Amino acid sequence: MTASHPEHGPEEMCPAGMRVYQRALQEGHVTQPVPGMPPCLVDFGFLHPAPDDPDRLEPASPMAALHSLLRASGRRIADERRREEQLVKAFAPLIREESSEAADVTALLLVTGKEQISRAIADALADATEQALTIQPYQGPNAPPRQDNLRSLQRDQAFLDRGGRIRTLYQHTYRHAPHVLARYEQLTGDVEARTLDEVTERLIVVDRTVAFIPASADRSLALEVRHPALIAYFVNTFDRLWHLATPMHPQAVQQPTLNGITPRQRAIAALLIEGHTDADIADRLGMNVRTARVHIAKLAATLGSESRAQLGYLIGRSGILDREG
Secondary structure: OOOOOOOOOOOOOOHHHHHHHHHHHHHOOEEOOOOOOOOHHHHOOOEEEEOOEEEEEEEOOHHHHHHHHHHHHHHHHHHHHHHHHHHHHHHHHHHHHHOOOOOOHHHEEEEEOHHHHHHHHHHHHHOOOOEEEEEEOOOOOOOOOHHHHHHHHHHHHHHHHOOOEEEEEEEHHHHHOHHHHHHHHHOOOEEEEEEEOOOOOOEEEEOOOEEEEEOOOOOOEEEEEOOHHHHHHHHHHHHHHHHHOEEEEOOOOOOOOEOOEOHHHHHHHHHHOOOOOHHHHHHHHOOOHHHHHHHHHHHHHHHOOOOHHHHHHHHHHHOHHHOOO
16 A cells, blocks of 8 residues: 555555546446546455456445445454454453462453444354343333344344343333234244333343343443353342233233322332432333323322322322332
C-alpha cells in the first residue's frame, strides 16, 4: 500500500475505496485506469475484471460485499477471543504462584461486546448437557432481531435435543409478548417458563458451572462467572424466585382477580403504599408510564378513591395485599 493509502483489512472499507465502489455500482462498471482508485478494491474482491475486457472493472453486489466484510469481522472477533483465552491460561499459573490464596483468574472474566457475549453463551451451551437457567427482565415491546432470534432458537433446540432442560423466568409483561410465546411453540423438549411482577437483572446459568451477568447498563459488557460459591448463590436465588412465579409455559396459569382487583393492580398497590412514583412503578413492573397510570386509575375507581393520599389509605384498609395471589 502507498503512503496515501495505508494498509488495512477487508473489514475496514476505506473512504477512497467506498467512493469508487459507489461510482461502479451507479454506472455498472469503471474503466482502468481510475484516478484515485486504491488497490484494495481489487485485492479484496469488491471490483473484478470483466471476462471480456480486463480494463473494465465490474462491482460485486453490495450484499456479497457486506457478507464478505461480516465474515472477516467475525473471524477477527473469534481470533481476539482465542488470544484472550490464551493470555488467561498463560497468566493463571503465574498468579497462583504469586500467592497461595489468590483466586483462580478464570473465575471472573470480563467479556466485551454484544457479539462476543452471545458467542460466549453459545459456547457454554454447546458443551452443556444438563440445565440452563435464565432470568429475563422486560426490555421493551420489540422482538429481538430475527437473525439473533433464529440463531438462539437453533442453539436452544440443540441443547434440548441433547437432553438438556431449560427454565426461564420472565417479567409478567412478557406474558403478552407474541414473539416470546411463538418462540416456545417452536421449541420441543423439557422447557418451562414462569413470570413475576419484578425480577433481577438478566442472569444465565449453564450446568451449574458458568454464569453470565451484565457488567454495564447497555449490556455491552458481561461477567463470565465460574466461581462455585457465586454459581451456587445464583442458582439458589433463581430457585426461590421460580417457586414464587406464575407458570407461563407449557401451560399458562392465570392469577385470580380478587374483589375486582387484578394481580397487576395488586403489584402496583404494593408499590404505591411504599411511596413510589408512577415512573418508578412503570420501570419496576416493565410497563410504560401511561399503562401504569391506567392501572392506578382503575384501582382507584374499584376502591372508591378520589385522591392519591386516599388511595394509599384505602389500599391498606382493603386487605388486598394480605391475600395470597
